[in-house]
Amino acid sequence: MARSELGRPAPAPEVGPDVYRRLREGIIAGRFQPNERLVEANLSRMLGAGRTAVRAALVRLDQEGLVTREHNRGARVRLVSDLEALQIEEVRAALERLLARQAAAKATATDIRELRHVLVDMRKRLSSGDAIGYSELNPKFHQLIWATARNPTAGRLVGTLKSQSLRFQYQTMLRPGRPARSLREHELIFSAIVAHDPEAADSAMRDHLEEVIETLRWAIGHKSRPPRWLPD
Amino acid sequence: MARSELGRPAPAPEVGPDVYRRLREGIIAGRFQPNERLVEANLSRMLGAGRTAVRAALVRLDQEGLVTREHNRGARVRLVSDLEALQIEEVRAALERLLARQAAAKATATDIRELRHVLVDMRKRLSSGDAIGYSELNPKFHQLIWATARNPTAGRLVGTLKSQSLRFQYQTMLRPGRPARSLREHELIFSAIVAHDPEAADSAMRDHLEEVIETLRWAIGHKSRPPRWLPD
DNA sequence: ACACGGGGGATTGTCGACATTATTAGCGAT
DNA sequence: ATCGCTAATAATGTCGACAATCCCCCGTGT
Numbered sequence: 001m002a003r004s005e006l007g008r009p010a011p012a013p014e015v016g017p018d019v020y021r022r023l024r025e026g027i028i029a030g031r032f033q034p035n036e037r038l039v040e041a042n043l044s045r046m047l048g049a050g051r052t053a054v055r056a057a058l059v060r061l062d063q064e065g066l067v068t069r070e071h072n073r074g075a076r077v078r079l080v081s082d083l084e085a086l087q088i089e090e091v092r093a094a095l096e097r098l099l100a101r102q103a104a105a106k107a108t109a110t111d112i113r114e115l116r117h118v119l120v121d122m123r124k125r126l127s128s129g130d131a132i133g134y135s136e137l138n139p140k141f142h143q144l145i146w147a148t149a150r151n152p153t154a155g156r157l158v159g160t161l162k163s164q165s166l167r168f169q170y171q172t173m174l175r176p177g178r179p180a181r182s183l184r185e186h187e188l189i190f191s192a193i194v195a196h197d198p199e200a201a202d203s204a205m206r207d208h209l210e211e212v213i214e215t216l217r218w219a220i221g222h223k224s225r226p227p228r229w230l231p232d
Numbered sequence: 233m234a235r236s237e238l239g240r241p242a243p244a245p246e247v248g249p250d251v252y253r254r255l256r257e258g259i260i261a262g263r264f265q266p267n268e269r270l271v272e273a274n275l276s277r278m279l280g281a282g283r284t285a286v287r288a289a290l291v292r293l294d295q296e297g298l299v300t301r302e303h304n305r306g307a308r309v310r311l312v313s314d315l316e317a318l319q320i321e322e323v324r325a326a327l328e329r330l331l332a333r334q335a336a337a338k339a340t341a342t343d344i345r346e347l348r349h350v351l352v353d354m355r356k357r358l359s360s361g362d363a364i365g366y367s368e369l370n371p372k373f374h375q376l377i378w379a380t381a382r383n384p385t386a387g388r389l390v391g392t393l394k395s396q397s398l399r400f401q402y403q404t405m406l407r408p409g410r411p412a413r414s415l416r417e418h419e420l421i422f423s424a425i426v427a428h429d430p431e432a433a434d435s436a437m438r439d440h441l442e443e444v445i446e447t448l449r450w451a452i453g454h455k456s457r458p459p460r461w462l463p464d
Numbered sequence: 465a466c467a468c469g470g471g472g473g474a475t476t477g478t479c480g481a482c483a484t485t486a487t488t489a490g491c492g493a494t
Numbered sequence: 495a496t497c498g499c500t501a502a503t504a505a506t507g508t509c510g511a512c513a514a515t516c517c518c519c520c521g522t523g524t
Binding site: 246247248256281282283284285303304306 | 477478479482484485486
């Protein structure tokens with residue numbers, strides 16, 4: 001195989017992980033419809049990799065809850081119902097509360113500085129009317145809390161949960177006056193962490209996510225029709 | 233292929249899932265040492281399956297947190313440090329609290345009957361001095377709560393977490409007087425569920441698991457040496 | 465017209481082989 | 495004797511092919 005003239009022998013193609021990442025991104029970004037069949041041969045051609053790599057990626061995504069696999073029946077993009085989304089959010093809330101608590105207990109000066117930086121950015125964007133820019137920073141803020149908590153297990157789990165329910169998040173931010181309140185709630189969480197007050201961080205995070213859960217609960221009650229089953 | 237004379241065409245070999253289950257059981261049962269290398273060719277011969285099936289199983293177990301895989305370096309049985317075990321238990325506690333809460337809210341008469349049945353058995357075994365028999369029933373009780381909560385997401389997560397930290401559980405039950413107190417705590421949780429009191433179920437479960445966490449915290453502080461690295 | 469059964473196509477499950485990479489042992493130079 | 499380099503070995507990454515299975519369609523009989 002041809003190798004680069006200087007230095008490293010081409011930084012390792014790493015086909016396997018790449019296929020996994022691309023498939024995952026494709027699903028999360030919505031490039032595959034929910035409940036759409038994921039045929040291994042198609043993906044293989046599409047991603048330019050062997051079927052084995054695709055297969056391994058599908059196994060991972062299955063365990064991660066992004067696709068479902070039935071024996072001898074192939075894989076489909078997992079369709080998470082409204083009720084499942086609610087349950088996922090409930091679990092996520094429990095984990096985020098734990099993480100906020102631990103973040104408050106363990107936060108260093110550097111952690112706090114980074115958190116403050118993101119929060120300042122959020123305030124800036126919101127006051128300039130950039131609501132979507134604000135919601136783009138939202139995950140960043142939470143991820144910083146996860147990092148501060150130094151609990152890789154909880155961090156990993158909450159990350160995968162978020163990717164599962166990502167499709168529903170827009171519903172929550174569209175409510176009038178929501179962004180402003182969201183910012184206030186974030187500031188409360190930040191203050192609790194700065195004060196190294198785990199109890200306050202816990203309840204602040206609880207209040208923050210309660211809103212999301214309440215919205216989903218409301219959405220379930222007022223659903224006109226049960227979620228459609230898209231045939232192919 | 234030879235098929236049975238009557239009815240079904242031989243209940244489907246299903247090599248893949250079987251390999252996964254056997255490997256998983258082997259690791260949990262301790263038949264593989266922590267940090268032991270898991271060579272695909274060996275396992276392939278050992279389990280009588282192709283290397284692909286073994287590989288798929290390893291991918292799943294990696295994502296599940298039971299083995300670690302490094303690129304081009306193979307798989308090893310994941311060694312969970314004391315600190316990781318503590319973090320895992322903290323997460324598990326958060327999830328079990330949520331599940332207890334939801335179980336209290338949703339418990340039907342059948343759920344309660346089954347829970348009572350297990351609890352009676354536990355009491356019986358404990359009063360007859362069968363401490364190990366008691367601790368065998370312990371998971372059953374918790375699983376019943378998970379089922380009662382009707383939250384598959386949380387149930388699945390807490391199940392995988394338990395399998396990760398299973399090796400540390402013996403430490404907790406060996407403390408003198410622990411089984412008796414454990415039974416009392418279980419009875420408190422049960423009462424809260426019967427009374428359909430989510431708040432009480434939450435705090436009862438919190439108190440119950442606090443003991444386990446405290447034990448692990450103590451174990452970390454009094455560790456004589458950092459966990460050894462077993463070569464091969 | 466409808467139920468039942470067979471056949472064809474498509475898709476997955478499984479396997480062994482080949483290429484690539486990390487590791488280790490050996491050898492020679494300093 | 496120790497260090498650095500090279501070559502052999504072992505294990506993984508990747509691939510295509512074959513067999514087993516399922517699904518759908520169509521023909522047939524009532």
